[in-house]
Amino acid sequence: MATYYQLFIINRNGGLVYSKSLAPTAPALSTNDSLRLGSTFHGLHAIAQQIAPIVSGGIERLETETFILQCFQTLTGVKFVVTAAPGTPDLDALLRGIYEVYSDYVLKNPFYEVDMPIRCDLFHRFLDKQIERHRSLSTNKRRSL
């Protein structure tokens, strides 16, 4: 069963632009906590990029016994971070799908200021659809294996 826990979207300055809890079992985070997490991750990502022994683009995937964290960084520095249960497949595809929804319904919205928190109705709606699609896709994949 594909269980996603949380989604964060961090802008290029490290500020949290969007956060969403994707499962009732995910830890409840207050707004301040999410903001702090966002900027902490942004800092760690930058540090990892600097200290990596090979040419690296920063933190891409973090696996622990209790969760996986996958990060997708765009060319403009916006980071899409998702946490999920261990063994969840295709997180990369999920993040790319979310990036598409973001570039369609946030960046083409004339009432959105870049780097500000996202408050676009259409984005919320299509994001939910996209997550549902990926959830059922990876659940079906699991079943057919």
Next chain:
Amino acid sequence: MSERKVPIRASILDKPLIRPKTEVSLSSFAFLFSEIVQYSQTRVSSIADLEKKLETLGYSIGQKLIEMISCRDRATKRETRLVGMLQYVSNVLWKHLFGKAADNLERSMENEDEYMIHENSPVTNTFVSVPADMGHLNCAAFIAGIIAGALDSARFNAKVTAHLVESETGIDRTIFLVKFAPEVISRE
């Protein structure tokens, strides 16, 4: 040493009028339109003004569009009847602009001079989420302006407004209300 040939720039008057159909990417249009809305927003002081500004921009497009379409279509007869003109707008004009015909055209029950063109998802609104403090702004005012310009140019003076209608299925439709001037009605 070979001399570089300087290309002779064709003036716009030399280019042929009848051009093959071209397609524009939806993203390019969306970004351009988004910029148009943002540009207009900094120059007006209220929501009604913003809609009016978008309508004015569409109006100048509509006026010239109908001339160009009639020329390219090589139509020999122009529409003189009201219903014929409306059908021309909702079929030919729509197809030229959006690649499909309008979803529905109906006549208002209450008023003799009002007609409605239905459009399920106007291309101007596909990526736009209006924030709550801007209430009833409809970016399809741009398309309403195009219709008004086209009708005025064809001598069917009308006022066109765009209205958002929320339906139960959650899909919001847009209705363009076309109100003709009294002299057009009396002419029929």
